[in-house]
Each structure stands twice: as C-alpha cells, then as structure tokens.
Amino acid sequence: MTGREARAWPLPPVAVPAAEPEPWPGPRPLLDPDSRAWIAALSGTGATREQAVARLHALLVRAARFQLSRRASRLRLRGESVADLATEAADDALVSVLAHLHDFRGASRFTTWASKFAILEASVVLRRRVWKEREVTLDGDAFFEATPALADEEKREHRELLESLRVAVAEVLSDRQREVFVAVALNGVPIDLVADRLGATRGAVYKMLHDARRKLRTHLELPGGAATL
Amino acid sequence: MLNRLRRFRRREERWQATFLRMLGPEEPELGCDECFAQLDRFVELEAAGVDAAEAMPELAAHLRGCGACREEHEDLLAFVRERGQ
Numbered sequence: 330m331t332g333r334e335a336r337a338w339p340l341p342p343v344a345v346p347a348a349e350p351e352p353w354p355g356p357r358p359l360l361d362p363d364s365r366a367w368i369a370a371l372s373g374t375g376a377t378r379e380q381a382v383a384r385l386h387a388l389l390v391r392a393a394r395f396q397l398s399r400r401a402s403r404l405r406l407r408g409e410s411v412a413d414l415a416t417e418a419a420d421d422a423l424v425s426v427l428a429h430l431h432d433f434r435g436a437s438r439f440t441t442w443a444s445k446f447a448i449l450e451a452s453v454v455l456r457r458r459v460w461k462e463r464e465v466t467l468d469g470d471a472f473f474e475a476t477p478a479l480a481d482e483e484k485r486e487h488r489e490l491l492e493s494l495r496v497a498v499a500e501v502l503s504d505r506q507r508e509v510f511v512a513v514a515l516n517g518v519p520i521d522l523v524a525d526r527l528g529a530t531r532g533a534v535y536k537m538l539h540d541a542r543r544k545l546r547t548h549l550e551l552p553g554g555a556a557t558l
Numbered sequence: 559m560l561n562r563l564r565r566f567r568r569r570e571e572r573w574q575a576t577f578l579r580m581l582g583p584e585e586p587e588l589g590c591d592e593c594f595a596q597l598d599r600f601v602e603l604e605a606a607g608v609d610a611a612e613a614m615p616e617l618a619a620h621l622r623g624c625g626a627c628r629e630e631h632e633d634l635l636a637f638v639r640e641r642g643q
Contacts, residue, residue: 395640396633437598441638445598448634452626490577513625514580520590520626532591535624539589542582542623549581 364439371430385426388440389419392447400455414458418450425450456519497548506541513538587619593627601635605642 360368370381394415401411425446433442498507508527512518513534524534588596600617603610611618621628 392637395637399633399636400629432595436596437602440641441602441634442598444637445594445601445630445634448630448637449594452630452633456626494577514582517625520624530591531626532589535590539582539587539623542580546581546584 360435361438364433364435367439367443368430368433371427382423382427385443386419386423388443389422389426389447390415392444393418393422393451396448396451397455414454415451418454419447422446422450453521456521457525460519460522493549494545497545501544501548502541506537506544509534509537510541510545514542582623583619585619586616587623588616589620590624590627593617593620593624594630597627597631597634601631601638604635605638 367381367385370377371385372378373381394411397411397415397418422443426443429446433439436442498510502510505527509523512523512526513520520531520534520538524531527534596614596617600610600614603613621631
C-alpha cells in the first residue's frame with residue numbers, strides 16, 4: 330500500500346479549509362436545486378459539511394480517474410497507479426474547489442463546475458509525468474530539418490514555406506516569444522511545462538504564444554490557420 | 559500510381575494543416591484563465607446539443623489554438639456525457 334492509499338478518504342486528504350466557512354459575499358446566485366443543495370451543504374458546518382466534502386472528494390476522484398484512464402496510453406507508470414495519481418489530483422482539486430466556492434455563479438451545474446478542477450489537475454499531473462524524462466527542447470532545428478515524404482514539386486514548396494517560417498521566427502519574434510513558439514507550436518511541448526521552465530503562469534505563456542503567432546501571420550501574410558481547418 | 563499520388567496528396571494536406579495550426583486562430587480568443595472560468599458552461603451547452611462555438615466564439619477560438627485547454631475540454635465533455643448517461 331502506498332502513502333497515497335494509506336491516507337484515502339474519509340481521512341482528510343489535505344488541509345481542507347476551516348469548518349466555519351466565510352459568509353457568502355453578496356446575494357447568492359440563482360442555482361438549480363441540486364447545485365443549491367451542494368452549496369448549502371458545503372457552506373454549512375459540522376457533519377453535514379463533512380459528508381458533503383466527502384461526496385465532493387469522491388466526485389473529484391472519479392473525474393480525475395476518468396481523465397487519466399482516458400489518456401492512459403501516454404502514461405508510463407512506474408510503481409504508481411492511475412488510482413494514486415487520481416487521488417493526488419483530486420486532493421489538489423478539492424482544495425481549489427473549496428477555496429473558489431464563492432466564485433461559483435451557477436452558469437453550469439455545480440458538479441460540472443467542480444469536475445473541471447479535477448480534470449485540470451489530472452491533466453497537469455499527467456503531462457508532467459509524461460514529460461518527466463523527455464527533453465524539453467526550446468530549439469527549432471529538428472523541426473526545420475524534418476522533411477515529410479512528398480513528391481518533388483511538393484518538397485520544393487515545402488522547403489520554401491519552411492524557410493519563410495524559419496526566417497520569420499528568427500527575425501520577427503523577441504527572444505522570449507521565439508522560445509515559447511518553438512517549444513509549444515513547433516516541438517509540441519505542453520504549455521504547462523514551458524510555464525514551469527520559464528517560471529511564468531500558463532496564461533502568461535499563452536499570451537506570448539498568441540503575440541508570436543500574430544506577428545508571424547502578419548509577416549507571412551497568412552490568415553489564421555486553425556480557423557480555416 | 560494513382561494511389562501513390564493520392565498518398566502524397568494526403569501527406570501534403572496533413573502537413574499544410576499542421577503548418578496552419580501552428581499559427582493559431584485569427585479571430586479574437588480568450589486566454590487560458592478565462593477559458594477555464596467558462597469551460598463548464600461551454601461543455602454543458604455542448605452536452606445539451608447547443609452550438610456552443612456559436613454561443614461562445616472566443617472560447618471556441620482558444621480551444622483551436624491551445625492544445626492543453628483543448629485536451630481538458632475534451633475530457634470534461636466526455637466525463638459530463640458519461641455521467642449524464
């Protein structure tokens with residue numbers, strides 16, 4: 330039995346916020362009956378809240394396990410199981426959900442809103458595991474040297490296109506934009522990993538990628554790519 | 559010969575698609591944080607059979623441009639659909 334399994338629910342998996350939650354700020358949003366019941370129980374005290382937190386944790390474990398199982402082919406687990414990673418992700422998600430409870434405005438059902446935290450945590454855990462032993466390369470040489478198997482005429486067009494992109498990446502982008510674009514867009518490094526490497530948030534890295542793409546599209550006189558696919 | 563040409567064409571189209579995808583969406587798009595904040599709503603619209611991309615075009619554009627958010631969107635939608643069954 331691993332450490333994770335040893336501290337499985339109903340023992341508190343992580344530091345759950347205090348049993349006396351803060352008063353709800355302002356008027357409560359209009360919610361569907363099920364979501365209202367969740368919020369009431371999680372905002373309450375005593376046994377009612379404890380039971381609701383336990384049910385919430387179980388939901389988050391299911392969501393995390395679903396995500397990890399779905400992407401299991403990318404996992405190379407060594408001494409750890411999907412269940413362990415799911416519990417780890419659910420523990421972190423539980424803390425986030427409880428900390429952000431007041432942000433829930435009822436735009437969806439509470440269970441959908443809460444599940445996205447578990448999916449996010451599981452995705453991040455998975456991407457970090459998958460890339461743990463892989464090189465996070467910020468160099469675009471391999472990409473620009475690769476030539477797909479094409480007919481001669483297409484090969485020539487391919488090389489011209491690639492050369493235009495290579496020159497644009499070298500000349501138009503700032504150093505940081507180049508690092509981000511090459512890592513994420515060319516080499517397929519997950520944006521979380523690049524954010525970790527640069528000590529930035531995922532949102533900040535995506536903004537750099539967005540700005541780099543816009544500069545390149547303008548320079549290459551190309552429309553937005555993904556929009557046309 | 560015809561099959562070889564078709565095979566080359568498919569490779570070329572795949573490569574062009576990859577090239578264009580690298581350059582991301584041209585339309586206005588959300589950032590990762592805003593995408594996460596609204597993702598549950600987007601997914602429930604989809605699960606209900608509503609055209610979520612039309613209702614929330616900036617989020618849809620971000621999903622085309624961001625591989626990590628796209629992956630999380632696919633997994634949340636699949637989870638919600640499974641729970642709804």
